[in-house]
Amino acid sequence: MKCPRCDGNKIEVIATSPVGNVWEVYECMDCFYSWRSTETPHIHEKFKLKKEQIENLQIIPPIPPLDK
Numbered sequence: 001m002k003c004p005r006c007d008g009n010k011i012e013v014i015a016t017s018p019v020g021n022v023w024e025v026y027e028c029m030d031c032f033y034s035w036r037s038t039e040t041p042h043i044h045e046k047f048k049l050k051k052e053q054i055e056n057l058q059i060i061p062p063i064p065p066l067d068k
């Protein structure tokens with residue numbers, strides 16, 4: 001199995017259907033994209049990520065402390 005967004009192959013099952021064995025949710029350990037086994041995600045070329053892009057992703061700025 002490959003990640004639909006970055007083509008990574010480190011995919012983990014992060015959830016399964018509570019009743020029966022109907023679906024699983026997968027998550028890519030490289031870009032953290034997740035999807036359900038019952039969908040067939042199609043990522044537009046524009047939103048695909050390459051390894052270099054993932055490594056260079058900006059860190060989300062921390063929320064500054066509230067003024068007292």
Ligand SMILES: [Zn+2]
Pocket residue numbers: 003004005006007008028029030031032033
């Ligand atoms: Zn990925």
